[in-house]
Amino acid sequence: MDNGFALWLFAVSVGTSALGGMLGMAGGIFIVPILTIFGHLDFHVAAGASLVSVIACSCGSAAPFLNQRLTNVRLAIVLETATTLGALTGVLLAGAVPVSFLYFLFGAIMFLSAKQMFAKRKDPLLKKNSVAISGLGLDSSYPDRGLGCEVAYRVERVPMGMMLMYGAGLISALLGIGSGVLKIPAMDTALRLPIKVSSATSNFMIGVTAAASAGAYFMRGDIVTAIAGPVALGSVVGAIAGARILIVVSNRKLRLAFVVILIALGIQMLLAAFGIQVIRSAA
Amino acid sequence: MEGLVALLLRYGTWIASIAIGCGLALAVFDSRLGTHVATAGIALFILLPSLRVLLMLVVFVRERDYRFAAIAALVLTIILVGIFLGKDTRRS
Numbered sequence: 001m002d003n004g005f006a007l008w009l010f011a012v013s014v015g016t017s018a019l020g021g022m023l024g025m026a027g028g029i030f031i032v033p034i035l036t037i038f039g040h041l042d043f044h045v046a047a048g049a050s051l052v053s054v055i056a057c058s059c060g061s062a063a064p065f066l067n068q069r070l071t072n073v074r075l076a077i078v079l080e081t082a083t084t085l086g087a088l089t090g091v092l093l094a095g096a097v098p099v100s101f102l103y104f105l106f107g108a109i110m111f112l113s114a115k116q117m118f119a120k121r122k123d124p125l126l127k128k129n130s131v132a133i134s135g136l137g138l139d140s141s142y143p144d145r146g147l148g149c150e151v152a153y154r155v156e157r158v159p160m161g162m163m164l165m166y167g168a169g170l171i172s173a174l175l176g177i178g179s180g181v182l183k184i185p186a187m188d189t190a191l192r193l194p195i196k197v198s199s200a201t202s203n204f205m206i207g208v209t210a211a212a213s214a215g216a217y218f219m220r221g222d223i224v225t226a227i228a229g230p231v232a233l234g235s236v237v238g239a240i241a242g243a244r245i246l247i248v249v250s251n252r253k254l255r256l257a258f259v260v261i262l263i264a265l266g267i268q269m270l271l272a273a274f275g276i277q278v279i280r281s282a283a
Numbered sequence: 284m285e286g287l288v289a290l291l292l293r294y295g296t297w298i299a300s301i302a303i304g305c306g307l308a309l310a311v312f313d314s315r316l317g318t319h320v321a322t323a324g325i326a327l328f329i330l331l332p333s334l335r336v337l338l339m340l341v342v343f344v345r346e347r348d349y350r351f352a353a354i355a356a357l358v359l360t361i362i363l364v365g366i367f368l369g370k371d372t373r374r375s
Contacts, residue, residue: 055328059295066292208336229324
């Protein structure tokens with residue numbers, strides 16, 4: 001196995017996971033494009049490695065959010081029925097969908113993510129008389145450090161949230177990403193969760209979502225140890241580092257950098273969908 | 284509950300990472316053995332979220348919250364089905 005390549009994979013994973021970690025997502029959305037466009041890896045192999053990366057990021061960074069009681073684990077497990085079903089559907093479809101369409105879909109999701117970067121996230125207004133929709137007792141509260149008190153919140157429109165989560169799971173399995181970019185807005189707007197809760201809960205959930213399809217990828221032989229190994233290690237390092245660096249860098253500049261990278265890579269993925277290779281492999 | 288899950292995920296991440304790290308380092312000298320160890324680490328990572336769901340199931344049962352226990356069991360089942368589906372749809 002090429003040690004140089006392994007080091008490159010590790011470095012890329014540290015970078016993407018740190019970047020993602022700063023905004024509460026895993027790095028999958030960057031890993032697959034970089035691995036396919038610059039690393040010239042097969043799409044499914046890249047997606048497989050990325051799924052392992054998402055799991056590593058999710059598991060590696062979950063503890064702080066859990067201990068701060070930001071993660072709504074009950075809500076997570078309810079929504080996970082939908083994401084895992086979506087992932088299952090994705091696993092079934094993955095064989096039937098042509099790879100060029102996957103590249104196209106990936107590019108589209110990247111542009112969608114870039115658009116999401118501009119959306120302002122707001123905490124929901126607590127409606128005094130809103131009827132408790134969920135009979136499952138998902139409403140909860142979290143300690144808000146900024147406000148210095150416990151903030152109660154309701155979980156609304158769970159069925160809508162479930163449908164969106166199904167879609168997120170499907171995309172996750174097809175493209176090898178965590179779909180945090182789809183889950184977070186869904187939880188912000190559809191479920192009307194406070195921002196910190198939806199970030200924490202999304203981060204928690206992407207691990208299970210990725211695991212639901214990673215198992216299938218593994219059995220199919222799409223998880224190549226020489227690739228997924230360095231990627232997983234880099235992701236753990238990056239996820240932990242990202243949470244620390246978060247404080248230092250300006251949020252605005254970060255989002256701007258994200259948007260630029262997302263669009264640049266997104267264009268490459270679209271080109272790849274039409275069979276145009278911008279970066280030639282050293283043949 | 285949150286505390287237990289956090290512990291599981293933290294230790295699980297460490298064990299899996301160390302396995303992968305050792306495996307990759309080992310692979311420099313003994314490719315086959317090193318690859319096996321690293322693969323085991325990767326497999327552990329893939330299993331870790333399922334272990335987390337299993338832990339939640341156990342805690343729900345102990346708390347006599349059977350509704351959520353059933354939900355957790357459902358998630359676990361779906362994941363297992365996925366693994367078996369993968370077995371049958373082998374590419375290449």
